Amino acid sequence: MIAWYFKRAIEDILANRFLNAVTIATISLAILIVGFGVLFVENTGDVLAAWKRGARIMAYLKPNATAGAVPRLKWAIQSIDGVATARFIPRDQALAHLRAQMRRQASLFDHLAENPLPDAFEIRLLPTDEGWERIERIAARIGAFADVDDVEYGQQWVATFRSIVDLLRLAGIVTAGLFLLATVAIVANTIRLVIYSRQQEVEIMRLVGASEGFIKAPFYIEGLIQGFAGAVIGLGILFAVFSLLAAGAEQSAVVGLFEIRFLSAEMIAAIVATSMIVGWLGCYVSLSQSLRS
Amino acid sequence: MTDRDADNPIIRLVHVHHTYGRLTALADLTFDVAKNEWVFISGPSGAGKTTLLKLLYFGTRASAGEVIVDGIPLAHLRRNGVPRLRRKCGVIFQDYKLIPGRTVFENVALVLEAAGCERRLISKKVRAVLRMVGMEGHADALPPRLSGGEQQRAAVARAIVGDPKIILADEPTGSLDEESARAVLDLLQTAHIRGATVIIATHDKGMIRSIGGRVLYLNQGRIYAAGHVERHYDRMVL
Numbered sequence: 383m384i385a386w387y388f389k390r391a392i393e394d395i396l397a398n399r400f401l402n403a404v405t406i407a408t409i410s411l412a413i414l415i416v417g418f419g420v421l422f423v424e425n426t427g428d429v430l431a432a433w434k435r436g437a438r439i440m441a442y443l444k445p446n447a448t449a450g451a452v453p454r455l456k457w458a459i460q461s462i463d464g465v466a467t468a469r470f471i472p473r474d475q476a477l478a479h480l481r482a483q484m485r486r487q488a489s490l491f492d493h494l495a496e497n498p499l500p501d502a503f504e505i506r507l508l509p510t511d512e513g514w515e516r517i518e519r520i521a522a523r524i525g526a527f528a529d530v531d532d533v534e535y536g537q538q539w540v541a542t543f544r545s546i547v548d549l550l551r552l553a554g555i556v557t558a559g560l561f562l563l564a565t566v567a568i569v570a571n572t573i574r575l576v577i578y579s580r581q582q583e584v585e586i587m588r589l590v591g592a593s594e595g596f597i598k599a600p601f602y603i604e605g606l607i608q609g610f611a612g613a614v615i616g617l618g619i620l621f622a623v624f625s626l627l628a629a630g631a632e633q634s635a636v637v638g639l640f641e642i643r644f645l646s647a648e649m650i651a652a653i654v655a656t657s658m659i660v661g662w663l664g665c666y667v668s669l670s671q672s673l674r675s
Numbered sequence: 676m677t678d679r680d681a682d683n684p685i686i687r688l689v690h691v692h693h694t695y696g697r698l699t700a701l702a703d704l705t706f707d708v709a710k711n712e713w714v715f716i717s718g719p720s721g722a723g724k725t726t727l728l729k730l731l732y733f734g735t736r737a738s739a740g741e742v743i744v745d746g747i748p749l750a751h752l753r754r755n756g757v758p759r760l761r762r763k764c765g766v767i768f769q770d771y772k773l774i775p776g777r778t779v780f781e782n783v784a785l786v787l788e789a790a791g792c793e794r795r796l797i798s799k800k801v802r803a804v805l806r807m808v809g810m811e812g813h814a815d816a817l818p819p820r821l822s823g824g825e826q827q828r829a830a831v832a833r834a835i836v837g838d839p840k841i842i843l844a845d846e847p848t849g850s851l852d853e854e855s856a857r858a859v860l861d862l863l864q865t866a867h868i869r870g871a872t873v874i875i876a877t878h879d880k881g882m883i884r885s886i887g888g889r890v891l892y893l894n895q896g897r898i899y900a901a902g903h904v905e906r907h908y909d910r911m912v913l
Contacts, residue, residue: 386788583774589732590833591761592789594754 390600391607394576402608405572409612410619412561413657417620419554420649425642426547430540439505439521439535447501447529455529459505464520466506473499500531514540562660569608569664570671573601577672584673598673602665609661613654617645685710685841685872686731691740693726693896700726701896704740708874710840713867715883715904716876718893724876725769727893728843731874732764733757745840762790765834765871767844771826773818779805779829780814786837800836808832808862824855831859835866842866844875848882860886 395402441459443451452470459468471479476499481491507520517535525533577584587597621644628642645653684707693701701723708714716724729735730742733749742749745763752760765786773782780801787797805811808828818826827847834842842863848856860882867873877883883890883904892900 383788383791386794583776586772586774587785587789588757589734589761589766589768589772590786590789591758591837592785593758596758596789 387599387603391603394580394600394604395607398572398576398579401572401575402604405569405608406611406615408568409565409609409657409660410616412558412565412660413613413616413653414619415561416554416558416656417617417645417653419551419558420653421620421624421645423547423551423554424645424649426543426550428641428643430544430547437507437517437535439507439517439524439533441503441505441524441527441530442532442534443501443503443529444531445500451529452501455527456503458527459503459524462520462523464508464516466508469504469506471502471504473497473501476502514544562656565612565660566664566667569605569661570668572608573605573665573668574672576604577601577668594673598669601669601673602662605661605663605665606658607661608664609658610654612661613657616657617650617653620645683710684708685712685745686874687741687743688730689741691730691737691742693723693730693735693738699896701730701737704896704898706891706898706901708872710872711867711870712872713886713888714872714874715886715888715890716874716893717878717880717883717890718899719878721895722893723896724878724893725845726896728766728845728874728876731841731843732766733760758789762786762837763840765837765839765842765866767827767830767834767842767847769845769849771818771830773826773829773833775817775819778815778817779810779821779832782818782829783833783836786833790837801832804832804836807865809858823850824852824858827851827855827859828862831862835862835871838869839871842871842873844873844877846877846879847875848877848879856882 443455447455456468456470459465474497477491477497480499481488484490503524505520505524507517521533521535524530584597624644628644631642686708688704688706691701691704692699704727716727718724726735730737730749731744733752736752737750740750744760747756747760749760773779774785777785783804784797784801787800792800802811802814805814808831810825810828810832813821813825813829818829821829827850831847834844844863847859847863851859863873863875864886887904890902890904891898
């Protein structure tokens with residue numbers, strides 16, 4: 383029976399080629415947009431995760447901190463849960479490092495009466511999948527030590543990046559939702575036109591004892607096929623565009639910080655399933671309006 | 676027909692009324708049809724013959740009264756029960772109602788597909804029925820390319836392929852030449868011999884006289900006269 387339903391669905395698609403092509407193209411476009419959004423969110427998530435894995439906190443000491451306080455402070459910092467290492471950087475070493483880094487602007491340092499840099503600790507954290515709260519919590523504990531003047535861990539950069547990512551994610555969800563809704567409406571219209579063209583046939587089928595399920599099943603399969611085809615084409619285009627962009631990115635400095643990757647197999651399966659559900663939904667909307675007995 | 680069949684009719688109508696808006700199509704019909712009976716519904720155009728057949732296959736619900744078909748009371752029939760009722764009835768429509776875009780084979784096979792039969796059985800039964808109605812050579816033809824007689828025979832094939840308990844035929848020979856009409860009636864008689872109850876709506880007096888059986892004569896939606904052709908028909912229609 384399933385084979386019969388598929389045969390009927392394929393016959394309908396072939397009989398209404400143009401309508402179905404437009405519908406599949408629309409689904410492809412929606413999937414392309416949704417897929418692009420998911421790709422962006424997954425990769426920006428990777429950037430943040432990569433930063434988290436190698437997270438570094440700088441703790442700057444007060445000018446009046448004594449040399450004797452350094453070992454005690456180092457021990458206290460290393461005892462904090464989640465801290466991997468704490469390396470002391472004396473202010474002279476920091477200045478030398480800065481001079482080396484800014485060799486071309488060496489004249490800037492010529493008139494310095496004294497070293498303006500404070501002593502500091504460079505603290506590396508243990509790799510973890512925990513959220514930002516952990517870094518913030520550790521930074522707060524370090525900042526609470528009496529000899530620590532200030533703590534810096536790129537919080538401003540991270541906050542800005544996170545808010546941009548969150549904003550884009552929200553925009554992506556809204557756009558994807560609107561596109562998927564529009565796609566449901568377009569699939570519904572296509573199926574409605576197919577139903578109108580088969581109205582007489584449907585009536586005759588009812589008269590010879592066909593159940594509603596028997597009549598409707600091919601339409602649902604048609605919707606699922608449209609959804610599947612749209613997803614495959616949309617994801618195919620997305621992969622082609624991604625391959626081009628990724629090839630360009632390999633030559634840039636971005637590579638090495640994190641790996642640009644395509645959607646995971648699970649995400650591809652989820653997108654295909656979503657697309658098929660959209661096709662099914664469009665069919666459901668249309669059948670419940672047009673095929674009342 | 677045995678006494679038991681008469682006590683346990685396959686069709687029973689009790690004080691059935693049907694209206695289209697303010698127009699009364701059927702009024703106070705009460706009659707039984709026994710299993711394997713052959714019944715003509717006769718009367719002039721507009722008498723309510725087609726409406727009566729529609730009530731029996733639930734093409735429309737009676738406005739009032741009780742219609743029982745093979746034990747199913749149609750007044751309370753729910754939507755999901757309609758296909759089961761219709762599979763008990765093989766209907767031959769006045770305008771054939773063949774799907775124009777499907778071949779004769781596909782049109783006939785539809786009944787068995789809808790009933791969930793296996794593909795192999797469908798093919799075997801459809802070919803046998805098409806052979807029986809003399810349409811095996813037109814199995815792949817589309818209905819619009821066939822003559823009226825051929826379309827009618829295809830419609831008969833569709834009506835009998837599912838071995839229905841009841842065959843309802845609306846003017847089955849109305850637009851046919853004498854030879855085609857005889858062939859269609861032969862097919863219906865074969866189905867009747869095999870056990871089907873046959874109800875034919877027609878105003879063809881010649882056909883009624885030549886076959887005989889029970890006749891219900893409708894006029895303006897009422898049973899004007901009823902009886903056996905051999906004894907009463909000429910009196911009824913005069």
